[in-house]
Each structure stands twice: as structure tokens, then as C-alpha cells.
Amino acid sequence: MLSVEEAFDRILGFFNVLKPESKPILDALGQVLTQDISSPVDIPPLANSAMDGYAVMAADIKGATESSPVVLKVIGSVAAGEVPKATVQPGTAVRIMTGAPIPGGADAVVPFEETDETDRRKQGISIDQIGVRFDVGRGSAVRPAGQDVSKGTKVLDSGTVLRPSEVGVLASMGYAAVNVVRRPVVAILATGDELVEPGQPLLPGKIYNINSYSIAAAVRRAGGIAKPIGVARDNLASLTAKIDEGLQADMLITTAGVSKGDYDIVKDVLAERGKIELWSVRMRPAKPLAFGMMTRPDGKKTPHLGLPGNPVSAMVAFEQFGEPAIRKMLGLKQLKRPTVEAILDDDIHNGDGRRVYARVVVSKRDGAYHARLTGEQGSNLLTSMARANGLAICPEDVPVKKAGETATVQMLDWPPEVS
Numbered sequence: 452m453l454s455v456e457e458a459f460d461r462i463l464g465f466f467n468v469l470k471p472e473s474k475p476i477l478d479a480l481g482q483v484l485t486q487d488i489s490s491p492v493d494i495p496p497l498a499n500s501a502m503d504g505y506a507v508m509a510a511d512i513k514g515a516t517e518s519s520p521v522v523l524k525v526i527g528s529v530a531a532g533e534v535p536k537a538t539v540q541p542g543t544a545v546r547i548m549t550g551a552p553i554p555g556g557a558d559a560v561v562p563f564e565e566t567d568e569t570d571r572r573k574q575g576i577s578i579d580q581i582g583v584r585f586d587v588g589r590g591s592a593v594r595p596a597g598q599d600v601s602k603g604t605k606v607l608d609s610g611t612v613l614r615p616s617e618v619g620v621l622a623s624m625g626y627a628a629v630n631v632v633r634r635p636v637v638a639i640l641a642t643g644d645e646l647v648e649p650g651q652p653l654l655p656g657k658i659y660n661i662n663s664y665s666i667a668a669a670v671r672r673a674g675g676i677a678k679p680i681g682v683a684r685d686n687l688a689s690l691t692a693k694i695d696e697g698l699q700a701d702m703l704i705t706t707a708g709v710s711k712g713d714y715d716i717v718k719d720v721l722a723e724r725g726k727i728e729l730w731s732v733r734m735r736p737a738k739p740l741a742f743g744m745m746t747r748p749d750g751k752k753t754p755h756l757g758l759p760g761n762p763v764s765a766m767v768a769f770e771q772f773g774e775p776a777i778r779k780m781l782g783l784k785q786l787k788r789p790t791v792e793a794i795l796d797d798d799i800h801n802g803d804g805r806r807v808y809a810r811v812v813v814s815k816r817d818g819a820y821h822a823r824l825t826g827e828q829g830s831n832l833l834t835s836m837a838r839a840n841g842l843a844i845c846p847e848d849v850p851v852k853k854a855g856e857t858a859t860v861q862m863l864d865w866p867p868e869v870s
Contacts, residue, residue, distance in 0.1 A: 452731040452738075454847070455771060455806055461728075462742050462772050465754050468782040469701065472633040476621045479613050481674055482631035483782035488607035490624045493597035498553040499531075501592040505544040505566060505581055506557035509589040520567060520582035529554060544581055553593055560592035561585065600624070612783065632782035637675045637773075638697035639667050642683045642690070642708045642717055643760070661762045661833065662706035669769050670704075673777040683717075690720040698724065698745050698753040701780060704773060707760030709741040721745065721755065729757075733847055735805040736761065736830035737768035761830040767808050767842065770863070791841075793860045796823035799845040799852040806847045810839035813860055813869050820869070822860050840864040 453461075471485040500506065507523060515521040523544040527537035531550035539545055539556035547553070547560060563569070565585035571578050600606055606620060613621075613631065621629060639662075646660040647653055660682055667677035678700055683693035697703035708717030709729060718741075721727045727743035741757025756773055758765040775786040791813065799809045811822040825838040841860040845852045852858050862869075 452733040452805075454733050458730060458732045458740060458742075459772060459775065462754075462756070463775060463779055463786070465742075465744060466702075466776045466779045469633050469635055469780045471630045473628050474631050475628050476613075476618050476626055479629055479631045480615070480618055482613055482634065484607060484609050484611045484613065485630045485632055485782075487605055487609050488621065488624070488626070488629065489605045490600045490602055492624060493602045494600040494623050495594055495596060495598065498596050499594050500547045500549055500551050500553060500560045501594050502560060502562050503548050504546075504560045504562040504592065505583070506539055506547045506554050506560050507544045507583065507587075508539055508541060508557060509559040509587060509591070511541060512559075512561065512583045512586055515583045515586045517584040520584045522580055522582050525579050525581050527554070544583075546578075546581075558589045558593065559587050561587055562592065610782070610784075632780075635675045635701035635777055635780040636678055637670045637777065638700035638703045639663050639670065639677060639679045640681070640683055640693050640697050640703065640705045642685070642705060644685045646682045648682075662758070662760070662765045665762060665766055665833070666704060666706065666758070666769055666773075669766065669774065670777065673774040674781050674783075675702075675777045685716060687716060687720065690716060691723075694720055694724060694745075695748065698747045698755075700753065702776065703745065703753055703755045704758060704769070705741075705755065706758045706765050709739050709757040709759060721757070725752070725755075727755070727757070732768075733805045734767075734771070735801075735803070735807050736764040737771070737808075738764075738805065740768060740772070742772075759830075762833040763810075763836050764830045766833075766836055770842070770861070771808075788861045788863065789865070790859050790861050791820050792857050793820035793822035793841075793843065795843065795852055795854050795856055795858050796821055798854050799824070799843060799858065801845045801847070801850055801852075804847055807845035808842040808861070809845065810835045811841050811843040811860060812839060813841045813862065815869055820860070822858065840866055840869065 512521045526543045528546035529535045529551045530548045535554035539554050545554045567582035641660050641663045647657045663679045667679045670677040680696050683690045724745040725743050730740045732740050739759050743755050744752045745755045758768045778786045801807045810825045813822050822843045825835045841862045843858045843860045
């Protein structure tokens with residue numbers, strides 16, 4: 452049997468970063484930049500006010516106090532988006548709103564609450580004058596032009612993953628679209644005469660098609676474009692047509708038909724399209740695995756990952772091999788899930804020398820991570836996966852990880868209560 456690491460290295464060695472595409476910045480969320488980004492403008496483009504108040508000359512209000520305010524003549528107002536019409540001269544002020552450009556001559560902003568504006572309004576007094584009750588220094592509440600970014604400065608490097616903050620930065624510089632590594636299209640094909648689509652009547656001997664939906668959802672979550680192509684029945688014509696359809700994608704994932712007891716027809720059809728490797732991987736669940744480079748009718752090659760048929764096995768195998776392959780095609784550097792060290796609340800038994808991925812719930816208590824099993828660990832029990840936020844690892848050479856011992860946990864989710 453191959454180790455998990457050997458299977459990982461073999462599979463990932465066949466994947467490369469995909470070519471770039473131009474995408475609108477919002478649609479590019481989560482994708483990797485393929486260009487350096489420099490700013491064509493200063494941000495902010497003009498000096499502007501950090502608060503609502505009055506633009507003044509700092510020298511005019513030196514020594515101003517509540518008991519001895521400095522009275523200035525109000526010569527205009529300016530709101531965000533407007534261009535100031537007035538220039539501040541000694542003894543004058545301009546009423547200004549947050550984000551509005553600083554008028555010429557002004558070098559500070561006094562907030563409303565440090566003036567007598569409210570008192571004047573209550574008394575019905577005109578605010579063509581204003582009393583300043585606080586001495587602010589030069590530059591107070593003034594955001595200089597280019598404070599965040601100077602024109603011509605490189606802001607984002609090629610290889611940056613676009614998060615909401617980077618999308619906002621791109622918008623602030625006026626970028627509507629950028630070049631990013633395109634998302635891989637992943638075809639998902641379930642196999643078996645017994646499968647019925649959700650929403651259809653469940654006849655005797657049939658089961659619902661679980662894997663197409665769980666794996667497609669996992670592909671989307673990993674950043675790929677999921678393309679479920681239905682179910683291939685256990686006959687040559689159906690399998691051939693569906694596999695040829697799936698090979699038009701960047702990767703084909705099949706579920707079932709890769710273990711020793713499965714019908715040979717699945718393996719036979721795949722073998723006609725290329726060299727398929729059928730492996731036993733030293734892991735539980737998800738021991739049976741298939742991988743190969745399949746040749747399309749146009750001569751191009753498509754990687755194929757064959758997952759086991761049991762739903763938990765399919766998902767665990769996808770986590771170890773499918774998601775890293777997608778992340779590599781996306782140009783991401785971190786291919787594997789983050790891990791934590793957690794104290795086990797339950798024993799994890801390993802009876803056959805395979806690496807065990809036990810479904811657990813990780814929580815934080817008394818400053819330490821703890822992991823408890825989600826219940827029975829059968830590879831057909833998908834609800835045990837739905838209750839889990841991590842996979843606790845018992846190494847191949849450890850017969851049992853005892854409760855109270857520490858185990859490495861591969862985190863599937865990072866809920867707030869774990870932080």
C-alpha cells in the first residue's frame with residue numbers, strides 16, 4: 452500500500468497552475484493575481500477632512516478655550532464630492548464634512564463639538580460666525596493626499612490571493628478588472644445502476660446519488676467550478692459517453708468503481724483512455740483510490756481522480772488529494788488544510804496499520820483545543836461527517852490514540868467557538 456504522502460506526491464505532480472484570465476474584481480474574489488498592481492492615482496487624491504467640522508488656519512485658533520473662544524467668520528461650506536469654492540484667509544473658516552477636500556489656505560479641521568455651533572442653532576443665531584473652543588494643531592483631522600497610497604507605488608504583488616480587502620484596494624485605485632489564475636472546471640461523475648437523483652422516488656434496491664452533490668459542493672468550496680455530469684450506468688455505452696464528457700474539464704472525478712470488488716467495466720473504460728493507477732492507500736477511510744492521465748478525443752490529457760463509493764470515504768479522499776489539486780491549479784501556495792494539536796476526549800483505535808482520519812468536533816476549553824468523536828465512524832455514515840469540523844489523525848504505527856493524549860487535527864472548518 453502507498454502512504455498518504457506517496458499518493459499525494461504522485462497525484463500533485465501531474466497538476467500545474469492554470470493560465471490567467473481577466474476578471475471583474477468582485478468576481479475574482481479568492482483568485483490569485485498574475486500581475487503586479489501599481490496605483491495610477493494618489494489615495495486619497497486630495498487632502499480631505501477626517502471628520503465633520505470647520506476647516507481653519509491652526510494659527511488663528513491658538514490658545515482657544517471654552518471660556519475664551521476664538522470667533523471666525525464662516526465664508527462657505529463644502530461636502531464630500533464637492534470642490535471648495537472658498538479659500539480660507541486669516542480670521543475665516545469653511546464648514547466641512549467628512550471626506551470633503553480641504554479648502555485652500557486651511558491646515559486643520561476643528562470638529563463641530565469643539566465649537567459653539569449647537570448653541571447658536573438652539574438660540575436661533577446665524578452661523579455666519581462660529582466660536583472655536585479648542586486649540587487644534589496644524590494637520591489635525593486632515594488626511595493628506597496620497598496618505599494611503601502614492602501614485603506609481605506597487606500595492607499588490609503577483610501571487611496575491613484576492614480577499615475582500617484587496618478587492619476594496621483595487622476599487623480604490625480605479626481597477627474594474629484584473630488578471631488572475633482561472634478557476635479549474637472539475638467534472639464529477641457518479642457510477643452505478645443503483646443511483647437515483649434526489650427528488651425522484653426511491654424504488655426498492657435504489658439509493659440516492661450522494662457523492663455527486665457532496666463532492667461538487669467540496670469542489671466549489673475549494674475554489675473550483677463544479678460540473679456534475681450525472682450518473683454513468685453499469686454499461687459500456689453509458690460509461691464511455693459520460694467519461695468522454697468529463698474529460699473536457701480540467702479534472703475528472705469519479706466516485707465508486709475503483710475497489711477490488713467493483714465491476715471491471717469502470718476500470719476497463721478508464722483504461723481505454725489512458726494509464727490508470729489503482730492504488731491501496733494506507734489510510735482509513737478511503738483505502739481504494741485511482742488516478743491517471745486520460746487522453747481526450749482531441750489528444751489533450753485530463754487528470755482523473757477516482758474516489759471510493761462510500762460517501763465518507765469519498766469526502767475524506769477528496770480532502771487529502773482533490774482539494775490540494777484544485778488549490779495547486781489555482782496557484783495557491785498553501786495546498787493542505789490547517790492543523791491544530793488537540794487533546795482527545797475519546798480513544799481512536801487503529802486496528803490495521805493505516806492512518807486513521809477520525810471525524811471529530813474541535814472546541815476550545817481552558818485555553819486548549821479538545822477533540823471528541825462525532826459518533827460511529829463507519830464510512831457509510833455521512834452524518835458523522837456533517838457533525839465534524841475536523842479530522843483527528845491516528846498515525847499508521849500507533850494502535851490507539853488514548854483519550855487525554857494529543858493528536859493532530861486537520862481542520863475542515865474554523866467556527867468562531869474554536870478560535
